[in-house]
Amino acid sequence: MDTFIFVLVNGLLYGMLLFMLSSGLTLIFSLMGVLNFAHASFYMLGAYFAYQLASFGSFWLGLILAPLLVGCLGAAIERFGLRIVHKHGHVAELLFTFGLAYLIEELVRLIWGRQPVPYRIPESLDFTLFSVSGIDYSAYRAFMLLIAVAMFISVLLLLKRTRVGLMVQAALSHPDVLWAMGHNVPRLFMLVFGGGVALAGLAGVIGGNYLVTEPGMAQQMGTILFVIVVFGGLGSLLGAFLASLIIGITQTLMVTMDGTLTDLITSLGGAAPHATGMFREIWTIAPANLAPVFPYLLLVILLIVRPRGLLGTRES
């Protein structure tokens, strides 16, 4: 029971961090069809901006300003880069963001150097808030959860209640009709791209000090975000939310599980297999070793069975 609660709580906390990163990506991807390979780079920029602002003033200054800065930068990149590439097709757009990721990483290295920077959790939040089965959770982790939930609700409200939100929703399902009705779709794209990467920047602000702020942090994020977006389904924020939680919880669960094939066989009364030759490691692989690849397995299976993803409204 203890373990169960721990898996749930920890999975929720980790899943929400993933969701903060993937929510912006899912909006951009669904609306513009751009697989934004530079999304994690904006997450990194958020962390570095926040570090810089924290060293000038306070963490709270960074919390507010850094995502705004990242958003403005994103909007400018959309306006003067992505928009030009748009007419050359999705592969060109994708490669553009690819090149962008390279450039941002080099710029970060140029400005802030090659080693990690000391971006720290604010002291006012650096105390133990509660414990679950012997594990302490700091107030900062609760704060991270709070920010993520607040972000989720406000993005949902923005989409459901405002005019821009309705336009985004319309564009998600019927992009051509919106054009025909005379709306300024390019400006919408710019807003969504800027807003989407601002969310990634926010994730960087609150994730950068909890994890490590260094030039490799974008690359280390890897492709897990795409998995969440595609797994959740195109055009579905709720899908991305569910996918993040599923991945957060399964990751924690798999690490918590012990046991190997050898253990299984011996517990069933068989003799321990003789581990020799090629592929001998198969007898000693623990679930924890498979945790990082499990999402990809889920993704492949889901896409073969249900190409539109968990809650997707359309295929592509």
Next chain:
Amino acid sequence: MTFKSILAATVATGLLASTALADTIRIAHIDPFSGAFSNVGTVNGKHVQFGADMVNAAGGVLDGDTLEIVRFDNKLSAQETVIAFQEALDQGIRIVTQATSSGVALALADAVKKYNRRNPDDPVLYLNYGSADPSLTRDKCDYFMFRFEAHSGMKQAAATDQIAKDDSIKKVYIIGQDYGHGHEVSRYTKEMLAEKRPDIEIVGDEFHPFGSVKDFTPYIAKILASEADAVVTGNFGSDLSLLIKAANSAGLDAKFFTQYSGTFGTPTAIGEAGEGRIYDAAPWHPDVPVEQGNADAAKMAKDFEAKYDSDLYYVQIVVQMQMLGEAINAAGSAEPAAIAAAMEGMSFDGPTGAMQMRASDHQLFHPLFVSVFTQDGITNDSEDTGLGWKTVLSVDAEHLSDDSTCQVEKP
């Protein structure tokens, strides 16, 4: 006098003149100087350059010849390393040095070995300034390859000595990256603790995926559940920082025994979270000269910091360059075969104590220090964090242990 003989005479005098003048002995340094791992490559590059500069400042080698470092960027890719090696060969360079990433080191060792076998008259010398993988001086040991820093097994021997000394440790949890180095550290720890402190219980032996874990809390939960007093890890880089940060925030107060806490931004990333509970086994930390009262070594560290705006992390790289200089002088020649013969079995009075290059497998034996990350009684802090390292156990070269039985074959 015919035209031909004039030509021959000119060439001959030219050759004579060039040998009489001071020469440069070029050394190819192949490491990642750009991209994701450039943080490691450039810092190591500074050490290599610094070591060469020290040799040159002390009068160079032979009759005033100087060491020149030629850097090749391999972007941490094995293919690019092989290409860079060929380029170095083209330029007439016959001494290479490298060590960032054991995978690349093994690829380069392989390439050097094959080249030497295929070109026995024109061999290349490979100086490895500190790869962690024991196999380089074990099943892969080679006459033309020398390693100047203790491998992970030897460091673990020192770390387990410290664990054995500490009576408060009853239960040990081993966690590491699921690849060569992590497995080696785990294997050595188990073997050595079984010998040194049979009463210690190994309560966990876990491997996590390399470089892809962001949330270490579930692992920390397992360590907490095991009630371990000490955690042994071979992790480095962000895998190490994240592990320690997660341990701290989850309220795990076990001691950590590591091999890479003192370098490359890890002290910065960990900060005060690690105070008093991180132990590191390494050939150097900023306070070693203070503790040993060695003014020369202290000056060396100061000079390095003043010149390169970075802590001196890897004293063994500097040692390597100094030993190279001495070997060239002893051999009276900069030919790889002569250097290798002089280097084998060579003794050296290094900045941290006496050192010895073992003749059988070309592994350098040097002092190792197990130290704790702390604020108290520190003269030089680490990476301007306000915290530094204090030696709790020092092992001199004679007492380092390594069970390699490899015997290099003389060509």
Next chain:
Amino acid sequence: MKRFVIFLACAAALAAALLLPSLGAGRFVIVMLTQLAIMATFAMSYNVNLGQTGLLSFGHAVYLGAGVFASLYLITAIGEGTVPLPLEFVPLGGALAGFILAAIFGLVSVRRAGVTFAMISLGLAELFVAAAMLFPSVFGGEQGVSTDRMVDYSLTGMGYGRPQEIYMLVLVWAVFSVAAMVFLSRTPLGRLANAVRDNPQRVEYLGYTPYWIRFAQFCIAGTFAGVAGSLFALTYEIANAEVLGLRTSANVLIATYLGGITYVLGPVVGALVVTLLEINLARLTEAWLFYYGLLFIAIILFAPRGLTGILMDTPDAVRRAGWGGLAKALLRWVPVVFLIAAGSVILVELCYHLSNSFDPREPLKLFWTEVNAQSWTPWTVGAVMSISGLAWLAVNRRNAAPRRAQKGGTS
């Protein structure tokens, strides 16, 4: 006329590739050429998917890797005498491995093109890489798998120890593979693949199944990627699981796209340029990644049909503008572009020198001179050059815009 020129260019390139080694090129050039041949084959195989069939894959390195590891084991087996196959035919083994893996993965992934296919390919690649990391007994872990290509069993009687000899073998196989893929693109299958790329529904009405056409193309791509993998194994004789990774897959996507996916030989052009840049740019400047990224983005922004597109459009542009017009345009634009480029390069180099070099106080080698990066002079020169160039551009663009509108939109 155009066809003739292309044919001539190919013949000249081939002749140069054949002659270079005998003209006394160094080892570096030979290994670089070998790498070019491998990359050209690999990029061509990638374009069977992307350009011809419209399948965007993020996991093409997996099939290369299958060829690499199969060949490494095959070469060892030949060396031990267990497989009676001359060394020259090792790529057949790689092809088989690539084919088998592509057939397995293809069955589950080519039902749909577009994003679904791209994401399945990404997922499968990550799974395969993770599996490779989990099984050091097969993929050798960090050390990788190594072999020795001097197996005493070859058709030509060559030992293949020297880089020149292996280069010839690689070149023959690369030319054969590229020719085969060009031929396949002209067969009915290749044409159908183009149709499936453009409009799968219509193909279905014609009575063909897009699924099987995609599958056949996917297998062809995998097979030739396997051949490229074999050539890799023959050249480097060592590999670890890193060759399977996303970095290799991304590289081939970049090379292919930059070359131009709509041209049959576009990927070859892309592979040549990207590989040359990757290997040589780093030898010129520390900031190579920055320039590389910029160049990459510039080509995507301004040359959507890739480098081959630029080459192919040049004759038309010349015909339209006439030689005089071209000279005028060049005179008008080249100086200003040069001014901006040189100015920005100065600024970028200065930035890199200040923040990333070993010692910023040392003079920076810039073009032909040396400058002090800590004084204002070079910064001012760089800034004035690029700003004045940009200003000139801004003014002239405003003037040029109405004129272009009169001409009817083409320039």
